[in-house]
Amino acid sequence: MIALDINGADRGPRSVAEGARLSGVPVTLFGPVAELPGETGVVDAPVAIGNDEEPARAVRAKPEASIVVAAKAVASGDCEALVSAGSTGAALAASVFHIKRLHGVHRPAVAVLLPIPGAPTLMLDVGASSEARPEQLVQFAHMGSAFMQAVHGVERPRVGLLSIGEEPNKGTPAVVEAHARLAASPGTIDFIGNVEGHDVPAGAADVVVTDGFTGNVALKLMEGTAKTVTGAVRDAVRSGLVSSLGGLLVRRRVGRLRDELDPNATGGAILLGLRKVVVIAHGSSTPEGIANAVRLADRAVRERVLERMAAALTAAGALRSARADSVGAAND
Amino acid sequence: MIALDINGADRGPRSVAEGARLSGVPVTLFGPVAELPGETGVVDAPVAIGNDEEPARAVRAKPEASIVVAAKAVASGDCEALVSAGSTGAALAASVFHIKRLHGVHRPAVAVLLPIPGAPTLMLDVGASSEARPEQLVQFAHMGSAFMQAVHGVERPRVGLLSIGEEPNKGTPAVVEAHARLAASPGTIDFIGNVEGHDVPAGAADVVVTDGFTGNVALKLMEGTAKTVTGAVRDAVRSGLVSSLGGLLVRRRVGRLRDELDPNATGGAILLGLRKVVVIAHGSSTPEGIANAVRLADRAVRERVLERMAAALTAAGALRSARADSVGAAND
Numbered sequence: 003m004i005a006l007d008i009n010g011a012d013r014g015p016r017s018v019a020e021g022a023r024l025s026g027v028p029v030t031l032f033g034p035v036a037e038l039p040g041e042t043g044v045v046d047a048p049v050a051i052g053n054d055e056e057p058a059r060a061v062r063a064k065p066e067a068s069i070v071v072a073a074k075a076v077a078s079g080d081c082e083a084l085v086s087a088g089s090t091g092a093a094l095a096a097s098v099f100h101i102k103r104l105h106g107v108h109r110p111a112v113a114v115l116l117p118i119p120g121a122p123t124l125m126l127d128v129g130a131s132s133e134a135r136p137e138q139l140v141q142f143a144h145m146g147s148a149f150m151q152a153v154h155g156v157e158r159p160r161v162g163l164l165s166i167g168e169e170p171n172k173g174t175p176a177v178v179e180a181h182a183r184l185a186a187s188p189g190t191i192d193f194i195g196n197v198e199g200h201d202v203p204a205g206a207a208d209v210v211v212t213d214g215f216t217g218n219v220a221l222k223l224m225e226g227t228a229k230t231v232t233g234a235v236r237d238a239v240r241s242g243l244v245s246s247l248g249g250l251l252v253r254r255r256v257g258r259l260r261d262e263l264d265p266n267a268t269g270g271a272i273l274l275g276l277r278k279v280v281v282i283a284h285g286s287s288t289p290e291g292i293a294n295a296v297r298l299a300d301r302a303v304r305e306r307v308l309e310r311m312a313a314a315l316t317a318a319g320a321l322r323s324a325r326a327d328s329v330g331a332a333n334d
Numbered sequence: 335m336i337a338l339d340i341n342g343a344d345r346g347p348r349s350v351a352e353g354a355r356l357s358g359v360p361v362t363l364f365g366p367v368a369e370l371p372g373e374t375g376v377v378d379a380p381v382a383i384g385n386d387e388e389p390a391r392a393v394r395a396k397p398e399a400s401i402v403v404a405a406k407a408v409a410s411g412d413c414e415a416l417v418s419a420g421s422t423g424a425a426l427a428a429s430v431f432h433i434k435r436l437h438g439v440h441r442p443a444v445a446v447l448l449p450i451p452g453a454p455t456l457m458l459d460v461g462a463s464s465e466a467r468p469e470q471l472v473q474f475a476h477m478g479s480a481f482m483q484a485v486h487g488v489e490r491p492r493v494g495l496l497s498i499g500e501e502p503n504k505g506t507p508a509v510v511e512a513h514a515r516l517a518a519s520p521g522t523i524d525f526i527g528n529v530e531g532h533d534v535p536a537g538a539a540d541v542v543v544t545d546g547f548t549g550n551v552a553l554k555l556m557e558g559t560a561k562t563v564t565g566a567v568r569d570a571v572r573s574g575l576v577s578s579l580g581g582l583l584v585r586r587r588v589g590r591l592r593d594e595l596d597p598n599a600t601g602g603a604i605l606l607g608l609r610k611v612v613v614i615a616h617g618s619s620t621p622e623g624i625a626n627a628v629r630l631a632d633r634a635v636r637e638r639v640l641e642r643m644a645a646a647l648t649a650a651g652a653l654r655s656a657r658a659d660s661v662g663a664a665n666d
Contacts, residue, residue, distance in 0.1 A: 119566050129498055132506045166461060166550040174464045174547050199554025203562040215506050216548055218498040220555050222531025227559040230535040234451055235567050 004299050005072040005081035008033035009050035010088020012286045018087055019044075021283075021292020027300045030081055032072040047071045050088065053285075057091030061099055069093055073100040076278045083279035083299040085270075087292060090282050094130055094273060101278045104312055106321025108138045110275035112214070112282070113146060114221060115154075121205025124150050124159075126274060127214040128221045134213035137322070139163065139180035140187070144318050145274040146209035147191040148311040153302050162197030162207030164216060172196060176213070190318040270295040272302070274311065279303050336631050337404040337413035340365035341382035342420020344618045350419055351376075353615075353624025359632045362413055364404040379403045382420065385617075389423030393431055401425055405432040408610045415611035415631040417602075419624060425614050426462055426605060433610045436644055438653025440470045442607035444546070444614070445478060446553060447486075453537025456482050456491075458606060459546040460553045466545035469654070471495065471512035472519070476650050477606040478541035479523040480643040485634050494529030494539030496548060504528060508545070522650040602627040604634070606643065611635050 006029045008018040015037045022029040031041070034048035047068035051060045061070055069086055073096040076084045084101070086093040090112065103110060113126035124146050127134060134142070143161050150159040163181055165173035170181045173196065184193045197207050203224065212220065270283035270291070279302040283295035302308075315321050338361045340350040347369045354361040363373070366380035379400035383392045393402055401418055405428040408416045416433070418425040422444065435442060445458035458474050459466060466474070475493050482491040495513055497505035502513045505528065516525045529539050535556065544552065602615035602623070611634040615627035634640075647653050 118562065132498065132504075164551060166464065166547055172464075177547075199551045199556075200558030200561075202555060203558040212551075215498055215509075216551055219496060219531045219544075219548055219552060223534060223552050223555050224531075224559045226532030226535040227556045228563050229532075230450070231560050231563040232567070235564070 003081045004029045005075045005084050006031050007069045007072045007086040009068040018292050021289035024289050024293035025296035027296050032068040051092040053089045057095040061095040069096045077101045082303045085281045085295050085299050087283040087287050093282050097276050097280045101276050107275040110273050111142050113272045113274050118205050125210040128217035129214045132215040136176050136179035140183050140320050142211045144314045144320050145311050148314040150208050152305040152307040152310045156208050158192045159208035160194045161191050161209040162194050164210050164212035165196040168196050335413045336361045337407045337416050338363050339401045339404045339418035341400040350624050353621035356625035357628035359628050364400040383424040385421045389427040393427040401428045409433045414635045417613045417627050417631050419615040419619050422614050429608050429612045433608050439607040442605050443474050445604045445606050450537050457542040460549035461546045464547040468508050468511035472515050472652050474543045476646050476652050477643050480646040482540050484637040484639040484642045488540050490524045491540035492526045493523050493541040494526050496542050496544035497528035500528050
């Protein structure tokens with residue numbers, strides 16, 4: 003059973019509920035019953051947390067908010083995984099407070115599957131934290147690798163560290179240190195070294211590790227660039243060939259490519275490093291996008307991704323020891 | 335007179351010399367005379383500094399290297415500006431050592447004009463330093479604005495700070511602090527606040543300010559994504575319509591779009607914050623790319639970009655005072 007927060011999506015609760023039905027997966031909805039007449043399996047939780055609220059504060063101040071009630075249902079075991087199309091910050095805060103982090107994980111990461119044609123690539127972190135220490139980057143590497151293995155069936159995911167040159171000494175001090183640790187770690191993952199910006203859309207790695215600031219900028223740049231370029235191609239085609247059959251066909255093909263690059267298709271972002279599976283669909287998701295997010299969460303549960311991730315982190319010696327506990331991290 | 339280092343370009347010294355001729359601008363070449371029989375206006379400097387050498391060390395160890403000799407010719411006033419298609423790091427190191435920074439500038443920045451169709455956008459820093467303090471980001475903002483005004487005729491450039499949300503509190507601590515300072519500075523530039531990844535290819539700002547790590551990753555991601563997408567469009571068109579006239583026309587149009595997005599067209603990266611104009615052409619530049627880099631340097635000199643930049647930094651109170659001299663910065 004998947005817990006689905008139906009507040010906060012751009013297209014409204016009905017559209018999210020429709021996505022739940024489309025998914026074919028058993029789902030409990032959390033949101034405003036009044037807006038879904040005739041809908042069954044809804045836990046009434048009309049209060050929402052908006053994108054404009056400070057997430058941690060809002061999650062504490064609104065225990066009746068749908069994302070909080072849904073997260074608690076997952077924490078208690080009533081549901082197996084959490085899916086939301088609302089504020090990423092609120093879902094992250096509610097998950098850290100109620101579902102909690104995996105033992106020994108410094109910080110959860112937001113991971114997205116980049117829709118690179120023919121080479122789906124997991125990038126993390128894309129925004130859970132704006133900075134990352136070396137030991138966090140190392141954990142991201144192992145968590146991302148385990149996820150791609152378990153959920154996407156990549157046998158030995160190639161893990162790259164996003165930097166500004168191939169050489170191990172290129173990048174910020176944190177990146178250089180993370181490179182050294184990953185290169186020295188026993189062969190638990192296939193660390194291919196640094197990858198640069200142009201390597202990512204070329205499909206050079208299955209997992210791209212970076213801090214949340216760089217990852218967030220990178221993700222939005224890729225989406226924006228793809229949109230600008232396909233738009234320019236469309237315009238070029240439309241302006242010169244609108245009357246020809248060839249032009250029509252090309253426009254259809256460009257449209258299909260755009261769909262392929264559509265973030266809706268990949269099912270949303272995944273929060274890694276928590277004790278349960280949490281998926282965040284795009285706020286602008288269509289019902290099909292919501293359905294994909296629900297299916298992704300369901301697959302992650304069935305493939306036991308969390309158990310595999312914990313085992314991978316343990317095997318790599320990448321978990322935080324009690325002694326090394328940092329003051330800044332949230333409590334276990 | 336422009337000093338042009340002809341060592342280090344992927345296509346060899348002859349190709350660079352051809353670019354110099356194409357530019358129509360008076361140029362002195364610095365490089366291996368032996369490889370350019372019959373060429374006039376060449377200062378013999380056969381020693382090159384490669385991409386694999388540690389730049390600062392190599393510049394100190396090889397005073398006879400072409401980039402060093404060329405930088406000295408600019409520093410002495412024999413030439414007005416420096417252009418190189420060799421190692422960016424070596425050009426930067428030679429420039430900082432011999433041409434020196436503008437008084438009060440913390441660090442030079444590498445700026446590139448992003449070839450966004452219809453909205454050329456200056457991004458800086460894209461790799462001079464891997465981290466940037468708030469006061470450096472503030473200087474980048476003023477330097478970039480002055481450059482776009484002087485060289486590209488943008489009357490009141492919109493300056494955006496690259497971050498992970500519009501809100502002033504979004505981003506790394508350095509970005510948040512830089513935002514506060516730019517927002518509080520007198521109306522010397524048109525600071526439009528934070529811009530996100532998707533805003534950049536949409537042309538939301540004329541100047542995008544960021545640290546060298548994020549900027550380098552962003553630049554290469556945009557180039558790579560544009561290449562992947564235009565390639566996919568080409569393939570889609572080719573596979574279905576190769577025999578039709580429409581398909582041919584579309585392929586030509588996609589090719590033209592690709593040329594528009596070609597970094598060769600923009601004339602290379604500019605080092606801002608030095609006492610003379612320094613332009614670095616792509617290592618893979620065609621002769622036309624070199625010619626564009628030379629023309630860019632020439633235009634920057636004629637438009638007195640450095641004087642305008644120094645005036646803008648002074649007016650904004652963004653120059654480093656002697657008292658605030660930081661220990662880590664290079665000596666003036």
